[in-house]
Amino acid sequence: MANQLTPPLKWAGGKRWLVPYLRPLWQPYRKRRFVEPFCGGLGMCLGLRPKAALLNDINRHLINFYHWLQKGLVVSLKLENKEDSYYKNRHRFNDLIGTAKGAASREAAELFYYLNRTGYNGLCRFNQKGQFNVPFGRYRRINYAADFLEYKEVFKGYEFHQGDFAALAVKKADFIYADPPYDVEFTQYARGGFDWEDQIRLAEWLSGHEGPVAAS
Ligand SMILES: C[S@@+](CC[C@H](N)C(=O)[O-])C[C@H]1O[C@@H](n2cnc3c(N)ncnc32)[C@H](O)[C@@H]1O
Incomplete structure (x- = not known):
């Protein structure tokens, strides 16, 4: 296994x-x-x-x-391949990573997984302010893992x-x-x-x- x-x-x-x-x-x-x-x-x-x-x-x-x-x-986060959920979660992730404690949190790890799977091409890209700025990926179907x-x-x-x-x-x-x-x-x-x-x-x-x- x-x-x-x-x-x-x-x-x-x-x-x-x-x-x-x-x-x-x-x-x-x-x-x-x-x-x-x-x-x-x-x-x-x-x-x-x-x-x-x-x-x-x-x-x-x-x-x-x-x-x-x-x-x-x-992962306890709701894993949804929907544009509005994606941008809500991206916003939450960017809020969290603004502090060292938030960036090291379990929630940030769950969101990172979600954004990686749901965002465009699995890209990991940040703007000058250090905020994750990858757009929604528009995949037809995503096989998310939670466990x-x-x-x-x-x-x-x-x-x-x-x-x-x-x-x-x-x-x-x-x-x-x-x-x-x-x-x-x-x-x-x-x-x-x-x-x-x-x-x-x-x-x-x-x-x-x-x-x-x-x-x-
Ligand atoms: C080509 S990827 C590695 C891919 C990896 N071998 C795999 O199978 O997924 C290069 C990696 O180097 C990391 N990286 C970039 N600059 C770095 C640095 N100065 N020190 C350590 N890692 C760095 C990037 O974040 C990226 O994950």
Whole structure:
């Protein structure tokens, strides 16, 4: 049952399709800790299913959602594929994320899931003020999940961290898999983006790691 766990969110640049290619590189190191500085939708981690992992992303709402999955999340929010509900929930989410306490709340995690599934193309985009501004998605049908308890067990050996990749405390023996944003204009996963200087900073950070590194 737990073997069939799929990424719970839609995420741009998801790497589920790349799992068969990384698996042979990971196999010799599978007893090590798996570190993903850009974990996004967890496509790779849920595909490889390491026992221990350090999973990081700069997107605090994404990491808040995973923290609540770790605690055991059953969504109580009404999950409706309706335009008026969508904009009401988007407004509520933006109110909540205005404070640190609200942004870390269970309600924010539930709303983040709802907005991700119901919004346009599963995009995660914020305006200059840090407000989520993705329009309604107009999907004909959405298969919402409400019970995320399966993830609680799998996430037991995982540590989630929010921040810039370079702030991660990695250990010598860690296996690092880095999947940064593409080097294109549009990389609005979070405020700030990821520019060419960041790509260079990442290359230097990865080359300084003594353990195995893979990047895509
Ligand atoms: C290509 S996506 C990763 C997709 C992931 N491999 C998957 O399978 O879903 C890149 C991720 O990097 C994150 N990101 C952008 N800038 C970052 C930074 N400076 N440090 C850490 N994460 C960052 C984005 O929020 C995004 O989730």
